[in-house]
Amino acid sequence: MTKTDFPPSIRSRPVYGELAPRPGSFHLIVADGEGADAVAQLFARADDSKAMLAKSHILYTAGPNGTDLWDRIEALGAAQAQKAASIPTLLFRLARVLQDMQMGAQIYLTGTEGLIGQAERDIMALGFPHSDIQKEHRGSTVRRVQCVHCKGITENVRTDPFECSHCGLHLFVRDHYSRRLAAFQGVNIDAEDKGQIPPAVERFK
Numbered sequence: 001m002t003k004t005d006f007p008p009s010i011r012s013r014p015v016y017g018e019l020a021p022r023p024g025s026f027h028l029i030v031a032d033g034e035g036a037d038a039v040a041q042l043f044a045r046a047d048d049s050k051a052m053l054a055k056s057h058i059l060y061t062a063g064p065n066g067t068d069l070w071d072r073i074e075a076l077g078a079a080q081a082q083k084a085a086s087i088p089t090l091l092f093r094l095a096r097v098l099q100d101m102q103m104g105a106q107i108y109l110t111g112t113e114g115l116i117g118q119a120e121r122d123i124m125a126l127g128f129p130h131s132d133i134q135k136e137h138r139g140s141t142v143r144r145v146q147c148v149h150c151k152g153i154t155e156n157v158r159t160d161p162f163e164c165s166h167c168g169l170h171l172f173v174r175d176h177y178s179r180r181l182a183a184f185q186g187v188n189i190d191a192e193d194k195g196q197i198p199p200a201v202e203r204f205k
Helices: 035-045 049-053 070-076 087-099 113-124
Strands: 026-032 056-061 080-084 105-111 133-137 143-147 153-157 170-178 183-188
Touching (some): 026 035, 026 113, 035 070, 056 087, 143 170
Parallel strands (some): 105 133, 143 183
Antiparallel strands (some): 143 153
16 A cells, blocks of 8 residues: 555644655664555665665554554564564563664654554654654554543544544544644534534544
C-alpha cells in the first residue's frame, strides 16, 4: 500500500512524509501493518542496504485491520527484528531498546497513526524532538481518540460521531491532536441539544 495522503487540516494535525535513509550509527525502525512496505522501500533507497541492515533493529506488529506482513520484515535480514503481539507489547520492547540507544541513532516510524503517535510520544519523552523522527503513514486510518470530558481513550475509532467507550457520551472526532497523549480529541456532539445526534458515518477505515 502506498503512502497515505491526508487533506489539509488544522496546525496540530500530524503531517507525514516518506522514510528516507540517513547516515547513522544505529537505525531503529518501528512499524505495524502495511508499514512493512515502507520499511522495505526504505532499505531499497539506501546506497548500501546491507550495511544499513547490519545496524538496524526493527520492531513490528500487525495492523488494526489484521494486516500482517511480518514475512516481508523477516526477509530483509536486519541485525535484529522482533514481532510483537500487539502495540502495547511493542511499546514495552521499544522502551527497552531506547534504554541502550546511543548518540547518532536514526529513528523511523511507519504504519498507522495509533502506533506512530504512541511510539513518538515515548521517544520524545527521552528528549528526542519530534522533528528528528521520520514518520510515514501506511494502512488503516482508524483513530485513537481521547474524550475531553472523562479523559478516557478509545482505540481504533472508525465512525464520527462515536460513543465513548468509557463514559458513553457521543463524541465528534476533531482533527485537533495531542502529541503528549498520542490521540485526537473527541467532544460531546449533543452538549447543547441533548439527544440530537446525527447518524454515525464511517470516516476512518
